[in-house]
Amino acid sequence: MSNEITVIGGGLAGLVAAIACAEGGASVTLHEAHRTLGGRGRATPAPYVAHEGAHVFYADGPHWSWLTERGLAGPLGTYNTRMMTHTFFRADGRLRRVPPAGFLRMAGRTPLLRAPVDRDFRSWASARFGERTAERAASAISVVTYDADTGRLSAAFVWELIGRVFAPKRPAVRWPIGGWQAVLDRLAARAAGLGVRVELGSRVTAPPDTPTIVATELASARALLGDASLTWESGHYAMLDLAVRDDRRDAFIVFDLDEGGFHESYSMQDPSTVPAGETLFQIGMPVREGEGGAGARRRLDALADAAVPGRGDRTTWSRTATARGRTGALDLPGRTWRDRPAIDRGDGVFLAGDMVAAPGMRGEISINSALRAASGALRAAIPSHRAGS
Template sequence: MITVVGGGLAGLTAAVACAEAGARVTLHEAHRTLGGRGRATPAPYVAHEGAHVFYADGPHWRWLVRRGLTGPLGRPSVRDSIKISFLLDGRLHRLPPQGFLRMMLLDRGRDAPVDRDFFSWASARYGERTARIAANAISVVTFDADTGRLSAAFVWELLRRVFATKPPAVRWVIGGWQAVIGRLADRARALGVRIELGSRITELSGGPTIVATELASARRLLGDDTLHWESGDCVLLDLAVRADPRDRFLCWDLDDGGFHESYSMQDPTVAPAGESLFQLDLPVRAGEGRAAAQQRLAAFADHTVPGWRERVTWQRTGSAKGRTGALDLPGAGPGATGRRSTAATGSSWPATWSPHRACAARSP
């Protein structure tokens, strides 16, 4: 008998994998609904709590595809797909600056050192301005306002994956990750997994247990104080407005590290007809309060959703701290800051693209 604690993507995946191997599985979820960081708000505005896209070049996607669990995919129209911008020096641009383009197009095969911070390494090769722009461009992944302080190898890998890929790897699932959660739960139940909702586990039983929760919860449950990692901190703004052709599909804030994305241009099911749904995020600076960060985020929305205050039909604000997976500091080695203990494994591909979960296994 295997016990799984946590009913998000990680926990459901573990339960399905164990059941497929012939094990009897019980999954416990403290909330009344499944989903974890894959949860979304109910219709008519389906805004995600956390990540909302998959990358097709990763193992998570291939695992889902093999089992037919991805469901139908969305994509923006040709008209909307070109509404991509980069905010730099307070102005929107159709392309990033030439220095950044040269970095990603000409040097994408280069390796970066583990033991140097990204900003100093990139500054020596490409200049301080390009290094700062590159760090801010990938802050959507790290949720960190000073991504340049992280390991050069860590940041460089993320940059190449987002900006130097050949075929587009991003996959938008119709209905978002919540729809995938539903298919995973159906698959688990069909395999005989017993799913207990509203079941908060406070201590481990004697049998084999998989803990698939946020890191702080795993640390308390496992009684393992080594389960700490460097992680991100950002504020969020979900925004529904009456549709306007001036609205952006994607926008990278190269000044402050923010990111803007439409939910509805590629998946019209997530908002009422005639409306557009967006999420914007912005990393919180050291010593900055949430209110000040939200003000900066609203100013970013002024660029990407012009006149949104007069057009808004629904909105909510939020924050995400400690939910991005491990961020590697110089010299730490791949993923070391989040994987100092063999009891826990974390993804070094955090933020938008990962389940943001710690997964640990214990048996007597």
């Protein structure tokens, strides 16, 4: 049997899968339909380096170990005094340095209390912490779900995310210098060094005869494999990237407990993402059911005005975008990550990406699923291969 493996999709999941397969001794060909690698991890070119949505790593899982063991995470931005003193929570229409007391008490319980899978977060959290605190918590974690009604999701799913982000502990968030584009560039270089053949502008219309990893958006995988079951819940998010001339009043981070929005600076932790004397932000707002992009944009603008005072006279660059159905997996009541589309599809075909059956959140799901898909593909391509060998 040949040791050839095909990877379809050159985003984060596809690159990780290609590297893992090549490290396992396979001959790997990666097909990417676009003219550049990166998928949703791509960034805009310098001098304004912005992403499609908030892009950070959390250094508390196997995905991070895999990256750091290979030197792929690269140099990291760190907290500084300005960042710590310019982190805010928006509640009742105003910015405050400390979240409401009820929210703090709830976040402190995350290491101690388990939430049920089969109940929605809103009803479960309201019964324990009060309706207002539950709604604020759901809004605060919308930065991860990209969903305007996070309270409808599984209590266990939302509670785990709240614990990851807000539990009282040493912060695990990491910002790669140069953004995720720099990480993607290192992944691409690693793949090339291992002999992975990369075919750009190559749109595959049917699975090849070799063991294959489909590392595309779920909608694309559904079309490629002709499998209508490849669906899952996802979010709907409006984004504004904004560069302004520096002002010490600008917020570093704003968690919007009122509307579910999120504001973060790219450049306070990584000055390489913007020209000298300027600051680069991304502001996001989940789109409500039936609202449309225009309504979400009005709410987004209100958050931007609060976080970046006088931005209209200071703006040097901006862009807008909307993401729907490609913002990571969301688990409804009664479902967990194990219920998402399975990685092993049978007949030597495997899925990888941020909406399949692997743990983590967004990019972590992509990495973890890619490693599992690679393990399966290696066993299919090289009969003597064993997981972890």
